[in-house]
Amino acid sequence: MQRVIMKSPAKLNLFLELHRRREDGFHELETVMVAIDRCDQLSITRRDDSELNVTAQWSPSQAAWEQQLPGMPAGSLDLPQGEGNLVYQAVQRFRQRCQIKHGFDIHIEKTIPAGAGMGGASSNAACSLRGVAKLSQIPLSDARIRQTAAEIGSDVPFFLGPTTDQDAKPEGSDASNPLTKGSAALATGRGEQLAEVALAAPISFVVCFPPHPLSTAAVYSICQVPVNPCSAEELLSTMAKGPLEKLSSLLFNRLGKPASTICPPMADLLESMRSIGLNGCQLTGSGSACFGIAESLADANRIATELSKAGYPVSFAASPLPLPTPLQ
Numbered sequence: 001m002q003r004v005i006m007k008s009p010a011k012l013n014l015f016l017e018l019h020r021r022r023e024d025g026f027h028e029l030e031t032v033m034v035a036i037d038r039c040d041q042l043s044i045t046r047r048d049d050s051e052l053n054v055t056a057q058w059s060p061s062q063a064a065w066e067q068q069l070p071g072m073p074a075g076s077l078d079l080p081q082g083e084g085n086l087v088y089q090a091v092q093r094f095r096q097r098c099q100i101k102h103g104f105d106i107h108i109e110k111t112i113p114a115g116a117g118m119g120g121a122s123s124n125a126a127c128s129l130r131g132v133a134k135l136s137q138i139p140l141s142d143a144r145i146r147q148t149a150a151e152i153g154s155d156v157p158f159f160l161g162p163t164t165d166q167d168a169k170p171e172g173s174d175a176s177n178p179l180t181k182g183s184a185a186l187a188t189g190r191g192e193q194l195a196e197v198a199l200a201a202p203i204s205f206v207v208c209f210p211p212h213p214l215s216t217a218a219v220y221s222i223c224q225v226p227v228n229p230c231s232a233e234e235l236l237s238t239m240a241k242g243p244l245e246k247l248s249s250l251l252f253n254r255l256g257k258p259a260s261t262i263c264p265p266m267a268d269l270l271e272s273m274r275s276i277g278l279n280g281c282q283l284t285g286s287g288s289a290c291f292g293i294a295e296s297l298a299d300a301n302r303i304a305t306e307l308s309k310a311g312y313p314v315s316f317a318a319s320p321l322p323l324p325t326p327l328q
């Protein structure tokens, strides 16, 4: 096999709580993430020589994105190429660890907004590790893949999917829902310790990216660790057993406040989303994208169109997307 074409999904954080700031500068957190069907595409071709080439472009084009998001700060739509791209860093580190001599040509077609809190770069990095392992005949359950992912970023391990097929059968629920199995996980530590969680049925999200990218480090640098942290327990049990109508009241993100301090337009966006009829509107990750829950996918598509017309052109409906298990 010389080439793989892979989908690299985005994620939403349904819950995010901070427990303590660690000596290494990272925060111990508890977050529930769901992969969604807004995906970048990676094409990875094995080379006979040792060259590693990584290129990225917006789909359908940079010009289309610049036209859609005229208010974006200059340069914020420039995608890093080559060594500046997280995919290059992940693959190079993995090649050195596994002494992979051959090179790769990797091209990324981007639809996930950057600086949005949707894990675009992290997802691309995880996807590239899976693809390079496949093209190098390294079993996807090889521990060095997950080890490299954890070193590259806090969100990268999540996108590798369940560790083994056994892990993809979460406790106490019907894990056989083919539309959602393997799409959600509880992450702790700095985000690299994962436990698969069940989702009883698909959820209809509306995601909206205001033209204001946010730096994850900047948001964390002004966050406050609470004295009495919230718990994800009720959210997790409602995800597994329903009623899903209750979900929107259980969504929570401790980074919402620091993110809106840095990006005041987010408050207007959240207000617009609530007034248009979305439930449980909140920030995903460190932002600046926000999401809410609609009654149905048809409703989500209608609301996304309304938000686009109301001045938020990067608005879309999304559903949970099962992450691949190592056997796929």
Ligand SMILES: C[C@](O)(CO)[C@H](O)COP(=O)(O)OP(=O)(O)OC[C@H]1O[C@@H](n2ccc(N)nc2=O)[C@H](O)[C@@H]1O
Residues within 6 Å of the ligand: 013, 016, 025, 026, 027, 028, 029, 031, 117, 119, 122, 152, 153, 154, 155, 156, 189, 190, 191, 216, 217, 220, 221, 285, 286
């Ligand atoms: C906000 C989330 O997306 C939630 O899923 C993640 O926690 C962020 O993960 P990420 O983008 O992969 O972040 P990294 O690239 O690992 O870290 C970027 C910076 O965010 C801060 N950071 C990140 C994760 C964490 N648990 N605590 C932190 O304080 C640190 O300053 C770190 O230097």
Ligand SMILES: Nc1ncnc2c1ncn2[C@@H]1O[C@H](COP(=O)(O)OP(=O)(O)OP(=O)(O)O)[C@@H](O)[C@H]1O
Residues within 6 Å of the ligand: 056, 079, 080, 084, 085, 086, 087, 108, 113, 114, 115, 116, 117, 118, 119, 120, 121, 122, 123, 124, 125, 155, 216, 285, 286, 287
């Ligand atoms: N493959 C990539 N795709 C997009 N951005 C990348 C990539 N590699 C490096 N970057 C850089 O990383 C920055 C953050 O990108 P993005 O927000 O997609 O990543 P993330 O940190 O995984 O997600 P999150 O916003 O949830 O923290 C971008 O602004 C860009 O400068």
